Amino acid sequence: FFLYTRKNPLIYEQLPLDNFFLLRRTYFNANKPIKILVHGWQCFYGSAFNILIKDAYLTQYDVNVIIVDWSKYSKLPYPSSRYWIVDIAEVIAKLVDKLCVELGINPDNIHLIGHSLGAHMAGIVGLKTAKKLSRITGLDPAGPYFSTSNIERISPNSAKFVDIIHTDGRSAGFYGSLGHVDFYPNGGTAIQPGCGWDILTFRSHRRAYWLFAESITSPEGFSAVACDSWNQFKKNICENGNRTVMGEHVSLSARGTYYLRTNNKTPFALE
Template sequence: MLRSCFFIYLMCWVGSDAEKKCPEFTDLSLGNALTGTDLKVQLLLYTRQNQNCSENLSEHNVTASSSLNTTKKTVFVIHGYRPTGSPPVWLNDIKELLLALEDFNLIIVDWNRGATTVIYPTAAHNTKKVACILKKRIDQMLADGASLDSIYMIGVSLGAHIAGFVGQMYNGKLGRITGLDPAGPLFTGKPPDERLDHTDAQFVDVIHTDIDAFGFRKPLGNIDFYPNGGADQPGCPQTIFSGSKYFKCDHQRSVYLFLSSLKRNCNITTYPCDSYSNFKKGKCANCEDFHPASCPVLGYYADLWKKQLRKKNPPETTAYLDTLEQEPYCMYNYFIEIITWNKSVRRGLIKIKITDYSGNTIDSHMKCEPTTFLQYRQASILVGFNQDFDKISRISLTFSTKSLIGPKYKLRIIRMRLRSITNPARLHLCRYDFVLPENIEVTFKPIPCQKKGITASEKEPLLT
């Protein structure tokens, strides 16, 4: 008898546990996109206490949640247009990485019903409706003790504009908004109240990675980051024959750059500048020339730049950088500064390799533009490497005009200086009085730069 009762109890317990399901992000299909979906929003709450099983916040009483703590910071993650209906591939990563950093309320805003449609204008039209729904839920949180200062919204594509609309409803008093490649189509050319704007929160940072297609070209935030100029991202397909990746790779890169910043493998350093062209020409690598703060970093820790400025309303700034094609994306940047004494103007490319004392050698990964060398004028070339050496034992330079016909030229160099931009306190390395024949690699041992004069050691033989 006792055994029978225990068996019945066990079956009931297993059955009740099986019935308990974790709310999940809405998973739809291309069929749903073809027929269209009516807008429905659910807020999926994750915390460190329930990071593997979300809690669906009730639309009638958000603060009735057992997991929501309104005294903590609250982060909203808002996705964008979903033409196929599938959940964003990056959703689980951003949840795990954010909760690993801080103990806060993480709310995934699921508006897949409303974003899933082949008719993009329908999804774009729904953005203001989603914002109104979020406003009602946040009002409930505020009534239960939350503060606008502690609310941080991360919006992707159309989600960036949703965050902006919510911020407008609170007169820009939200703590922070991060826009990850805000959508361009149907928003470009619109006034500030019809899109994300720098007045929508106390701090608005934006990453632009697809300004020539699905992204928004012009600045929208207090600081706007343009990796690789904001258009074609390294490693992304260049032709339509690559399939769907051709359409979404550049647009999604903003998300993956943000995710990389959460992992803290390296700081993705950026440089305030008025254009990508001037950045590539090496005109903007000294951050103190623009603001009395260190170089801003892209991603989650971008707000440190605002704190360093110590200004309530940080200036509208554009910042540029080049990245690698895969994680951790960071480049370690250097300036090569060359003074020549050729009487005639020379124009060409400089290729550089550096070697450490263990014999490890790396090439520059940054695509450099041709440099013009004028007599007794310093030419500055910005280069980047995929790793950094604390101590450099050898430097190799190759000069090329890329000309297939005609005479070969030489660069007669008075001084070459290599200085780290990523680590500006590092020792500057120099070499004096040598020649670079075209298309011939010249290797030498650099020495610490001297302010005046040239010592005998500075004229050690070149290793060609």
């Protein structure tokens, strides 16, 4: 577990989980919100998912950013990485419980953000903590090996509020609804604008965390409308429907499926 704050935005401090006395000597501040980032398959603590979101948060807010580096297992073949996510989620859940019990942290101040396999891992963490967390964000949760409803995966039960961004559904990502609110930018499937074709559609799969990172510093940029389908959205059938913004600043009361368009390069927000 690697800690970044505004006092150490570039060089991490490793959290001494077995000694909370030493934790008090780090830059960790129990009075500030906590953002826990869980990367996906084939990634590590220095991957773009972590850097983009960590930098955006520390630019915009004075928070603790904790990066979970599970690269020892994420670098394995996909079925093996998939096998380990429940065990790793239990370790993360123990960290969260320790923070709450030993440092008196309110679970409402903890927000988990996961990408791909990490999205499901974050969701499972929420099922295993002693107290329900306030929010978990899933960025294009992985699709393969998660198709059956009785399997452990991210769901509305994972936290008080679960928001999902789909960018590569029906391929590397999961297409169906998984949260209290699910966003489908550009239809939620490959090929996302500007991504081009690649054999596993990983560019579209990664687009989710680019959009989320930008949303942190763009509070009103990703306006989305509630709609039953992408086809209805394209026909402007839902233009008078409920609206909310996608990403960091989503309304916690938002429910259902929302659609929006984005640009094909940064800045991705149309507004």
